[in-house]
Amino acid sequence: MDAIDELFSKKTTTGRCVPLLLAPMAGVTDAPFRRIALKFGAHLAFSEMVASQAMVRNTPKSLKIASPTDCEPLFAVQIAGSDPKVMAEAARMNEGRGARIIDINMGCPVKKITNNGAGAALLKDESLAAAIIHAVCQAVKVPVTVKIRLGWDQDHKNGLAIARIAERNGARMVTVHGRTRQDMYRGKADWAAIAAIKRELAIPVIGNGDVVDPESALAMLTQTGVDGLMIGRATLGRPWIFNQVAHYLADAPIPPKPDLGSLLELVLDHFHAMIHTMGPILGNRAARKHLAWYTRGLVDGARFRDAVNRSPDHHTTAQMIQSFFHTQPEF
Numbered sequence: 001m002d003a004i005d006e007l008f009s010k011k012t013t014t015g016r017c018v019p020l021l022l023a024p025m026a027g028v029t030d031a032p033f034r035r036i037a038l039k040f041g042a043h044l045a046f047s048e049m050v051a052s053q054a055m056v057r058n059t060p061k062s063l064k065i066a067s068p069t070d071c072e073p074l075f076a077v078q079i080a081g082s083d084p085k086v087m088a089e090a091a092r093m094n095e096g097r098g099a100r101i102i103d104i105n106m107g108c109p110v111k112k113i114t115n116n117g118a119g120a121a122l123l124k125d126e127s128l129a130a131a132i133i134h135a136v137c138q139a140v141k142v143p144v145t146v147k148i149r150l151g152w153d154q155d156h157k158n159g160l161a162i163a164r165i166a167e168r169n170g171a172r173m174v175t176v177h178g179r180t181r182q183d184m185y186r187g188k189a190d191w192a193a194i195a196a197i198k199r200e201l202a203i204p205v206i207g208n209g210d211v212v213d214p215e216s217a218l219a220m221l222t223q224t225g226v227d228g229l230m231i232g233r234a235t236l237g238r239p240w241i242f243n244q245v246a247h248y249l250a251d252a253p254i255p256p257k258p259d260l261g262s263l264l265e266l267v268l269d270h271f272h273a274m275i276h277t278m279g280p281i282l283g284n285r286a287a288r289k290h291l292a293w294y295t296r297g298l299v300d301g302a303r304f305r306d307a308v309n310r311s312p313d314h315h316t317t318a319q320m321i322q323s324f325f326h327t328q329p330e331f
Ligand SMILES: Cc1cc2nc3c(=O)[nH]c(=O)nc-3n(C[C@H](O)[C@H](O)[C@H](O)COP(=O)(O)O)c2cc1C
Pocket: 023, 024, 025, 026, 027, 028, 048, 049, 078, 105, 106, 107, 108, 147, 177, 208, 209, 210, 211, 230, 231, 232, 233, 234
């Protein structure tokens, strides 16, 4: 059974399990965050995108991104690039390092990536997209998946054509983010367009874009008929969303969000894991954004975030976290 079969064979106590996937997010979905998402019920967590060129040059950053945690039986690495040979080689290297799924990035909208012909730029060149998917599928035994947008812009919405190309060339699953590259993250994701792609494909289709809570998860599922849901921004500072969505989809009462004591435990656990994997200086800096997300809406959060951004070292930050939570009125 390969990793995609495994993903779709998961069952809940009430029967069918809808796979819930943590979206790949550069600068966010590192090993500590993936571990937390999986702990809260994500069935699969994609790595940050790793540049294929950097991977084949063995740069320390790319090797770090492409390293599984010890609690990740279905380690999924996303690769980006525009050269079929390099993409194939990067996929092979990742397979050798334990990846159980290789995902190809065909959706990243940022100029640094698209100017090199990678990410969403591949939507504009269907034959190159086909060559990359083909080369990667030939290079590895593990399943290959593709993450796409609906097209480059409103006048070039070829998401269905790209999804069909992915299927024809051996991809085992396609994730569709319901926006074009031109949309960036603006407006609303077009779920009807995701539904249209889902209807035409035999391989599983994962829906992505604007799932923000259990209700929107069920709405996306019913409106699109997709085989699973991928959640990105709504997990930031709220990784327990996976557990809440899973309960709601299974018709069970939605578990409440963690109380302040449990949240403090979670934040400290996440913080220490970042220090452990990145080292004290980088970890202390990289944790700032997570601390900001976790403390949204809490009393005096703005002052806490400001102080943390100027914290000289991780010991001080850990103390700041402790005293911030202990002075919350409801702690
Ligand atoms: C900070 C950030 C980084 C992202 N990095 C990636 C990436 O590396 N690869 C990718 O395919 N998509 C990336 N995305 C897009 C997300 O995977 C997802 O498609 C998008 O956020 C829409 O889903 P959402 O509405 O659930 O957030 C990124 C999004 C954000 C907010």
